[in-house]
Amino acid sequence: MCRGLAALPxxxxxxxxxxxxxxxxxxxxxxxxxxxxxxxxxxxxxxxxDSSREVLEWRESFDQLLKSKSGVTAFHTFxxxxxxEENLDFWLACxxxxxxxSKTKLASKxxxxxxxxxxxxxxxxxxxxxxTREITRKNLSGATSACFNEAQAKTRTLMEKxxxxxxxxxxxxxxxxxxx
Numbered sequence: 735m736c737r738g739l740a741a742l743p744x745x746x747x748x749x750x751x752x753x754x755x756x757x758x759x760x761x762x763x764x765x766x767x768x769x770x771x772x773x774x775x776x777x778x779x780x781x782x783x784d785s786s787r788e789v790l791e792w793r794e795s796f797d798q799l800l801k802s803k804s805g806v807t808a809f810h811t812f813x814x815x816x817x818x819e820e821n822l823d824f825w826l827a828c829x830x831x832x833x834x835x836s837k838t839k840l841a842s843k844x845x846x847x848x849x850x851x852x853x854x855x856x857x858x859x860x861x862x863x864x865x866t867r868e869i870t871r872k873n874l875s876g877a878t879s880a881c882f883n884e885a886q887a888k889t890r891t892l893m894e895k896x897x898x899x900x901x902x903x904x905x906x907x908x909x910x911x912x913x914x
Contacts, residue, residue: 785804785914786913786914787914788802788804788805789804789805789910789911789913789914790911790914792805792808792902792907793902793911796890796893796894796898799898799901806822806826808901808906808907808910809822809897809898809901810822810823811906812897812900812901812904812906812907813897813901816897816900818897820851820858820859820860821860821861821889821892821893821897822893823851823858824847824851824852824858824860824885824886824889825886825889825890825893827847827850827851828847828882828883828885828886830843831843831844831847831879831882832879832880834879840877840878840879841877844874844877844881844882845874845877847882848870848871848874852867852870852871852882852885853867853871854867860885860889861889861892862885862888862889863888866884866885866888867885869884869885870882870884870885
């Protein structure tokens, strides 16, 4: 019967993983879902030029990537293949958290983020040191929009120094730049 994944050559598994990443990126590109009529061909062309310029800008800096919605989507899809998307999800949750103005919502969001990403044995625990984890825990007692700043900065640095360079070297990003 079925011999399972272990019987497949490693190159097949890597190729399947790469195809999954590419398909995920394509599924998140809204312009690919539009029907092209005669009047919308020009709009699609200009959108493609804009997005292709944007794809090339992602390699200029990690900030350029994070400023782009499609860049964040592509990076998130890449991180899923490395099983480390929790880092970006935490960073995005912190960015959303900083926009919260209500004191009661601030406290409940802070606890939810802490329980999901920061506490020991959290379901989606980010890779931060014990000292940063404890500082963040103490910051929760008087939750302000800055209570995750240190943990968020450490996670961002980890992504920028580790995952981002691998993303730029990945086959999916290389394909996007060739198309651009």
